[in-house]
Ligand SMILES: Nc1ncnc2c1ncn2[C@@H]1O[C@H](COP(=O)(O)OP(=O)(O)OP(=O)(O)O)[C@@H](O)[C@H]1O
């Protein structure tokens with residue numbers, strides 16, 4: 001949907017990566033005509049951090065690693081059934097912010113998080129909330145596929161087992177098969193479920209990790225550059241999958257690829273030096289951003 005609107009307007013400029021599918025290259029030819037000039041400067045977030053029916057809400061988030069103030073007063077809402085892409089130059093805080101959303105920063109000794117994050121109205125930093133249970137509800141897929149050194153079956157069964165989601169082997173089998181099917185991997189692995197997950201190709205391993213994540217019925221899926229280690233074909237498969245998964249989950253993806261952000265997301269959030277600079281619908285960010293820094297980034301002047 002985003003692509004076709006970009007294609008119609010032809011306004012999307014910095015897209016010259018020849019590894020991208022032809023349709024994307026056509027959609028993103030250079031010399032585009034912009035509809036307006038960015039007028040805003042400064043560090044205050046522009047655009048719209050709110051969304052209809054927010055499911056997860058991050059308010060006034062600050063993250064410090066010792067003296068390094070890595071995330072600066074960021075407020076952002078997330079909706080179900082929607083993909084939002086976090087973009088910005090290296091070191092701007094995308095991963096740090098993403099990790100706040102399922103308390104992965106808890107495991108970094110120097111990290112301190114302030115502000116509030118709610119999931120379906122519940123404070124995720126509440127002392128009553130078990131971070132392991134939270135991470136089942138807010139699953140994460142990492143840049144480098146990280147299957148456990150276990151069989152394909154046991155990788156997917158791991159979460160359902162520790163969370164007691166199956167009453168017997170038949171139910172567990174069913175969860176494993178369904179998760180692999182939804183991750184688009186079942187056909188390729190159904191005859192070798194006992195083989196090690198680490199023996200799969202990179203793209204297959206990433207789909208296995210997605211199957212492992214969805215096996216526990218999460219409500220939100222966080223993805224930190226999930227395709228950066230994959231070839232264009234494996235990337236396309238994961239992107240198709242994201243599209244399907246967004247029918248059931250809220251998906252937050254960090255990506256360095258603006259083509260990917262354009263292909264998969266409804267909204268884009270642009271970060272710069274720990275500030276959330278601009279949030280808006282994806283086509284608006286790429287065709288007519290309000291902030292000078294966003295414009296500089298999407299047109300390739302910074303980053
Ligand atoms: N575990 C950590 N301990 C200390 N400082 C950290 C840690 N992780 C990140 N930082 C610092 O926080 C800031 C933001 O880093 P972060 O990894 O979130 O950026 P990023 O936008 O994800 O970058 P990239 O695109 O390179 O992945 C940087 O200054 C970084 O040095």
Ligand SMILES: [Mg+2]
Pocket residue numbers: 094095096224254
């Ligand atoms: Mg990162």
